[in-house]
Amino acid sequence: MQTTREDSTTGGEPILWETPADCAYGDILYQHAEHIAKITINRPEVRNAFRPQTVRELIDAFHRAHMDPEIGVIILTGAGDLAFCSGGDQRIRGHEGYKDEAGVEHLNVLELQRQIRTLPKPVVAMVAGYAIGGGHVLHLICDLSIAADNARFGQTGPKVGSFDGGFGAGLMARTVGLKKAKEIWFLCRQYDAQEALDMGLVNTVVPLAELETVTVDWCRRMNQLSPTALRVLKSAFNADTDGLAGIQELAGNATALFYTTAEGQEGRDAFVQKRAPDFQKFPRRP
């Protein structure tokens, strides 16, 4: 197994995760340290399969990390070494989706997928063991994927009577190429970490024992870089795939940056001061 190990500029010192006092989740864990949030699907008895409650809590945790100005990068992972996530919990699958506590059926993971793509901070999938089905799509949606050498990847939809024709198909094709994406979905094979690396499905493969150290090292590196540059780049990478919604994200960043300029503020100030705006003092840049 070939492993890729970057030179570390962040030292590889152990990270001391803390759980905020007001985090009361049942299916997931939320921890943070050093401007990094770590969100863990904590259902190892079912290979970290998700149910509506799991997805609801993940949405809440990602929102928390999104809104926390102390957080620069987010890690998504699964509890234990055996699985990142095995997709939707098949035991509670009803006629139209996955049944919640009240018996209402959902496909709320689609909302989570959109949230991970649009939140303006890098999200890193830290994958040990299986990333399968809807769990495979979750790692695909993340900006970067770091795989342990025991990781296994694949889609099972056509085998278990499901499919993800959204990002699960389209983003997969953009990531690994159309032929390979069709192979992944049409054959429902599993791929080991090296095969995933070879097809561009993950960024690097590391020994299981080093998975968190390397992931944290990558996060520390990103946290040393310009948060605005990373934010705008993330929306730029998504813009064409996500159509007008993608352009909206990219354009929202342009608007936010424009608000910080004297030119943008002149318009606001003129309105508040009930006077005509004076835009003549601003250059018409080439």
Ligand SMILES: CC(C)(COP(=O)(O)OP(=O)(O)OC[C@H]1O[C@@H](n2cnc3c(N)ncnc32)[C@H](O)[C@@H]1OP(=O)(O)O)[C@@H](O)C(=O)NCCC(=O)NCCSC(=O)c1cc(O)c2ccccc2c1O
């Ligand atoms: C993941 C596996 C390959 C692991 O195999 P292994 O041999 O290591 O372990 P076991 O098979 O013995 O599993 C241990 C234990 O966990 C239970 N379990 C595993 N996965 C699930 C699951 N997804 N749901 C419920 N339970 C699960 C398993 O039954 C065992 O329990 P025991 O009580 O018997 O000990 C292998 O487990 C596997 O292939 N799992 C199924 C993977 C799968 O098919 N996932 C669902 C794909 S469909 C999907 O995820 C999906 C979800 C959505 O929300 C969508 C929304 C919109 C569009 C599409 C969606 C979509 O496709």
